[in-house]
Amino acid sequence: MLEQGKIYIGTSRKPDDSINKPEYLELKYGNRHGLITGATGTGKTVTLQILAESFSNAGVPVFAADVKGDLSGIGAMGEFKDFLDKRAKEIGFSDYEFQEFPVIFWDLFGEKGHRVRTTLTEMGPLLLSRLINASDAQEGVINIAFKIADEGGLPLLDLKDFQALLNYMGENATEFSNKFGFISKASVGSIQRELLILEQQGATKFFSEPALKITDIMRTTNDGRGAISVLAADKLMMNPRLYATFLLWLLSELFEELPEVGDPEKPKLVFFFDEAHLLFNDAPRVLVERVEQVVRLIRSKGVGVYFVTQNPMDVPPTVLAQLGNRVQHALRAYTPNEQKAVKTAADTFRPNPDFDCADVITNLGTGEALVSTIEAKGAPSIVQRTLVRPPSSRLGPITDAERQQVMSVSPVKGLYDEDFDRESAFEILTRKAEQAAQQSQAPAPEEQKTTGTIGGWTLPGFGTEDAPQPEVKQQKRSGYQRETVVEAAMKSAARSVATAVGAAIVRGILGSLTGRRR
Structure with missing residues (x-):
């Protein structure tokens, strides 16, 4: 037989x-x-x-x-x-x-x-939007968040990273809206509430490191059998929804990481998707198209x-x-x-x-x-x-x-059983916020900047790290007194300084609104 x-x-x-x-x-x-x-x-x-x-x-x-x-x-x-x-x-x-x-x-x-884990960056905005059943407006905000994280060098590994980034976007919605399009604070708040629901359902255990390596589900034994x-x-x-999103993510990872092999004598991996109707229930058209694309093309990956x-x-x-x-x-x-x-x-x-x-x-x-x-x-x-x-x-x-x-006796024993939390968006944004708070309590610098940098990219709202300059103050005088030549010269110099400070402030504001680096 x-x-x-x-x-x-x-x-x-x-x-x-x-x-x-x-x-x-x-x-x-x-x-x-x-x-x-x-x-x-x-x-x-x-x-x-x-x-x-x-x-x-x-x-x-x-x-x-x-x-x-x-x-x-x-x-x-x-x-x-x-x-x-x-x-x-x-x-x-x-x-x-x-x-x-x-x-x-x-x-x-x-x-x-x-444990099976992945990071939010690997999940991507499309699957994350599906996971929280995001509206079109919310999906737009999620896409902008991933763009900001990518350009700003802010690794999105777990839910607290994304929550911190959303808080930051909400606080600087005007600046980011001018660069990426309108960001509604209401949409940001809705996404944060959905993330809280995910957290209560245990998603914090899924979004973390170490992330699953595809090679660990493609093992064979010494006697040649497939694991x-x-x-x-x-x-x-x-x-x-978490179940369906996870399996679709795994399919997508296989599709992206495996090389083309054409039609091999036997498959490189066989993937069984039980309760498959959960993948398609109320799925937006773009997601169904994604599944169709992966199923159609992953065959050539074996x-x-x-x-x-x-x-x-x-x-x-x-x-x-x-x-x-x-x-x-x-x-x-x-x-x-x-x-x-x-x-x-x-x-x-x-x-x-x-x-x-x-x-x-x-x-x-x-x-x-x-x-x-x-x-x-x-x-x-x-x-x-x-x-x-x-x-x-x-x-x-x-x-x-x-x-x-x-x-x-598992071949992956000890590889995924312990959590690993490296520096990511949450830690970076928290540290920068603390620095900005300390600077706000220091004497006002001669030139107040409205931008800072993270990962080589200009971000609004963090202030400057330049050394503060001494503030120029004038003493009050009581009554009318004729100005001496020395006093007139001092006032002229003070007006020149004030003009320069004002110009610097205007340049800083315009630079932040247009998104240019200072």
Whole structure:
């Protein structure tokens, strides 16, 4: 049943229920992306598990989100169960044996796996706007903030960096508006409130350092198997937008960092996106276009993306058209919308003259699916009604003790478990604000500047670091007295000094308004 260069999915059967033939996914087409769909309890997670096992055995690293905790069993040896043994015999799977797989557990919160982090700079303004569900005006302010940080040498690593930058922008909104466009203090305040909500939801643990290195989810073992990175997402699902944004960020990072490889003999990485509908729910058009672009182009980087969701209609048509490998589990059709979903699912397959897809989809049993994969010349195979093979690893979650045991021998142990907080925007802006406050209490300098510099870029509002000059004062006189020649000369000199000071102040103000360096 197992063949070199192919992943065994299961065995199809004819309309009379007799065994037909093995169904495979060819490794060289594993980067053509895929879709696993079906109602709750129909076997989607088990299908994901057996595909991840097979890719790992073929030397392909895998990244998958564990939404319910069931996928964690892939890191433990399989156990005998009657129904698994029955399925293996039913489909003629004579090579069936139990196995455990090399797993690396990850967790944004650091509770069930190694910490996963990134920085706000790496996240970028588009994904951050999506994360806080920003309006158009707020997204504009976020883009300006990233521009100011980039030009001013202000690293944005965590949420406190961004909060400090927003405070600074609000205090100097007029100066920045003249250079970058209108900055509404109301928009700044709204963004700050959304960031506070993110902070309360635990996002502070995600935005920090050390940031995840893509190479650490693309590891292989000494015996040539691909490591399976399992992201604990049961708690993360309490904030669906953070979950979807994180996985989209990870896809974007893979797209940007990996080199072009064309069509390799096997994928460099396979990425499973469970509960994929969360990525597209209420997503702005620009974000959907970004997903479409990444999915379309990341194939040439050797990465296969497999979306796992209940309904094929959860995925936009432009993305759905790029998913060549399909596994469709049972769908229910009690309502008009569900009936429409069944028809949509049936229409995405290359028809089989032996049965009607729409009828079969509603009558599939647990662990049974309609399967169509990319075959010779890149064309989809004729859809087959397939009994999915049983997994070799444990079916169901592992215990906490077993999880800790796996983590204790992990190849990334100690790399991400401790926080690291280097100097960034928060520290720089705080220090400059303190310096400005100290200067404001010092004697007024001869020439008062309204700008300072950070990272070689002129920023408003911090004052000057020049040494203060002595202030020129005149003593009051009582009554009328004739001026002497010396007194007249002194007054003339004082007027010249005042004129020079006034000109310097005007130059400083104009310089700050036009954004020119002084």
